Amino acid sequence: MDLRFTPEENAFREEIRAFFRENLPEEVRRKIVAGKHFSKQELVDWTRALNRKGWAVPHWPEEWGGTGWDPVRQYIFLSEMQSHPAPPPLPFGVNMVAPVIYTFGSDEQKKRFLPRIANLDDWWCQGFSEPGSGSDLASLKTRAVREGDHYIVNGQKTWTTLGQYADWIFCLVRTDPAAKKQEGISFLLIDMTTPGITLRPIQTIDGGREVNEVFFDDVKVPVDNLVGQENKGWDYAKFLLGNERMNIARVGMTKERLRRVRELASLERVGDVPLIETPRFREKLAAVEIELKALEMTQLRVVAGERNREKGKPDPATSVLKIKGSELQQMTTELLMDVVGPYALPYVPEEDDDAPDLPNEPPIGPDYAAPMAPGYFNYRKVSIYGGSNEIQRQIIAKAILGL
Amino acid sequence: MDFDLTDEQRLLKDSVERFVADRYDFERRKAFLAAEGGFSRENWAAFAELGLLAVPFAEEDGGIGGGPVETMIVMEAFGRGLVVEPYLPTVILGGGILRHAASAEQKADLIPRIAGGEITLALAQIERGSRYDLHHVETRARKDGESWIIDGEKGVVLNGDTADTLIVVARTAGTTRDADGIGLFLVDAKAPGVSRRGYPTQDGLRAAEITFESARAEAALGDPGKGLPILARVVDEGIAAICAEAVGVMDRMRDLTVEYIKTRKQFGVPIGSFQVLQHRASDMVVAIEQARSMACYATMMAAEEDAAARGQAVSAAKVQIGRSGRFVGQQAIQLHGGIGMTMEYSIGHYFKRMTMIETLFGDADHHLEKVAAGESLFAA
Ligand SMILES: Cc1cc2nc3c(=O)[nH]c(=O)nc-3n(C[C@H](O)[C@H](O)[C@H](O)COP(=O)(O)OP(=O)(O)OC[C@H]3O[C@@H](n4cnc5c(N)ncnc54)[C@H](O)[C@@H]3O)c2cc1C
Secondary structure, rough: OOOOOOOOHHHHHHHHHHHHHHOHHHHHHHHOOOOOOOOHHHHHHHHHHHHHHOOOOOOHHHHHHOOOOOHHHHHHHHHHHOOOOOOOOOOHHHHHHHHHHHHHOOOOHHHHHHHHHHHOOOEEEEOOOOOOOOOHHHHHEEEEEEEOEEEEEEEEOOOOOOOOHOOOOEEEOOOOOOHHHHHHHHEEEEOOOOOOOEEEOOEEEOOOOOOOEEEEEEEEEEEEEEEEEOOOOHHHHHHHHHHHOOOOHHHHHHHHHHHHHHHHHOOEEOOEEEEHOOHHHHHHHHHHHHHHHHHHHHHHHHHHHHHHHOOOOOOOHHHHHHHHHHHHHHHHHHHHHHOOHHHEOOOOOOOEEEOOOOOOOOOOOOOOOOOOHHEEEEHHHOOOOOOOOHHHHHHHHHOOOOO | OOOOOOHHHHHHHHHHHHHHHHHHOOOHHHHHOOOHHOOOOOHHHHHHOOHHHHOOOOOHHOOOOOOOHHHHHHHHHHHHOOOOOOOOHHHHHHHHHHHOOHHHHHHHHHHHHHHOOOOOOEEEEEOOOOOOOOOOOOOEEEEEEEEEEEEEEEEEOOOOOOOOEEEEEEEEOOOOOOOEEEEEEEEEOOOOEEEEEEEEOOHHHHHHHHEEEEOOEEEOOOOOOOOHHHHHHHHHHHHHEEEEEEEEHHHHHHHHHHHHHOOEEEEEHHHHHHHHHHHHHHHHHHHHHHHHHHHHHOOOOHOOOOOHHHHHHHHHHHHHHHHHHHHHHHHHHHHHHHHEEOOOHHHHHHHHHHHHHHHHOOOHHHHHHHHOOOOOOOOO
16 A cells, blocks of 8 residues: 555646646636636636647547546546646536447447537536436436437426536437336437527526526437437436546545635634634634545545446445535535635625626625635535435445445 | 413414414515515514514513513514514614613614614624624724714624614724723714615625714714623624524424425335435424524523623524524425525525524634633533
């Protein structure tokens, strides 16, 4: 056992840091540090900068743009990206639909979609959940009926993250209502400009707009947009959801957020003493750091074990990473909110793509305070989506414990 | 020992609960928030009519002579309805300062107008550097003939943007963190030299940053160098009041959550049939009952003359409320799943109000430190 990275790995890390420093606009980095949203254009620009360097999709097969890095290097890259911090690549494209396409899709689909995903020419969103089908995803009802060389899609998806920017949506649809529920589902790629698709925004409790309802009313989808085989969509979906091992814990991100906690806690004062110097606060922060260190070690054990893993087999360790990772992200948002004290209260709408015309008023209280309570509210989502923490515990009970 | 309400208290409880049940559904609340000033003047008038705005004031001052128990009854019901009218800043905080510090003439002038719903108040106490410390006061008051001139900045003043009358905590002597030399001043919100920047708070209510530039106070309330004990006392009463409100908020979060998990189906069954969720909801009940008990404790100690004993009790209650509130709020959202994350659904609004109550007048850490520094709660 040896905790140290090799000199080559350390050099690799330095190379990545240098690239991030030189290529990510400082303004974007500062936005993320402040807890604000970066714009669509900023993510597009950043993705393209990575793509020019050949780093937009390191984990993909090399023939489609992957770097061929080993798991340790993949991990170093991701954690550096999070702790820099730089905008994470849009997950719906590079981490979700692309692996499904390069693993199960036709050559035609690979050629058509993968390069555009890597360059963020197409913005993808995920159409899995429905109003009646969240944790019980396999009960989904959106129907696709084959008519000649098209499917006619009817139904509704919901919680579609950033669907307002999307060019494409990948959907689970029911193609065989008579079959057992997991066996009548197909995986369809749908152009968002197709007639019959409407989007309704859902405002989240932090005041933001990141999710939508998507309605399908007699939407014509070419049969060529079916991925893999009809009625095998559930297998692809399981594959997709099991693909998140390397990133799901977001250790790098939480590290960066804890740096921010320290920074703000040195600015906030309790009388003559910076908050960071009060024993209570230090202990609280230390307790979270200990848990994060443990999670980092767990993540590294998983990364190191990747070499010996059977390809494509879901790993129940993913659930451990998801549960602890989400809890720590949430705890960190609580710390950030608690740090700013009474100035957590004012609500200051954030200037963004959807509201570019907000008057440029001075901040209310310290300029760092406004995003903190919304950040706390918003991050309640991380224990709900992507398989809720209750469902993750269910998986541990079944897959690890055999209960 | 007696936890029962008197007949009059029960009547008050019925009437305020009925008001909230009849007039305060989620949709209407949205309209109240959208109204000018962020609350309903009509509701305010109705409060006056029901006598709610007179609750804590002595009968000889034009009130109905209620105590902390009556306040608890009102606030708990308001919590259930997520009431947005400025009752806390006007009646509890502003009114509290008047009760404890104002002269007979000042009371005679102001209290009937508060009780009648003619004016609302705000307590301008917090400053940029004060965090939760009441004695941290930079804002200055200097004597000018018979009157006082205020200079300084106050922040997160609840109801600060619409209040007619401000009560400003300002320093008449000493340095920023001295306990002595703090005064309480009555300032007309429209007086020259007062500028207000109003904004919504995270829970949809209103607050303001207020700047005083040589603003002339109408009067000092009480001894202009000895305001801190009064402020502390009123804040203790305020904490007891929001603890009760929090209990109402939590009760409602529990009800909404239980209702939801009974009806929401996944895997062909109501999700409330999963034992994990049953246990989680049961833990919410345990947390709420602990909170309710401490809210009662704070209520029963709120009128205590011994400041140390009162402060200790109130801080202990605030810690419990903070912890229970955070757990109950987070679980309420979690058990709702995605729907809990949306503005369109009421649970998130309860969660946000709860979160703001956790912060108001000091978070759990702040009060834990106070409790830890004091006598054991079981010393006597
Ligand atoms: C901000 C946000 C963004 C999202 N983005 C997307 C997206 O882009 N695309 C997409 O397809 N979906 C997205 N989702 C949807 C997300 O995946 C679902 O919210 C999630 O699957 C939970 O489903 P639900 O909300 O219907 O809750 P439900 O499934 O109704 O769950 C409610 C509660 O019951 C619990 N529960 C359910 N079943 C069990 C069980 N068997 N045992 C114990 N407890 C159980 C849950 O853990 C939860 O606490 C997003 C959600 C959010 C909040």
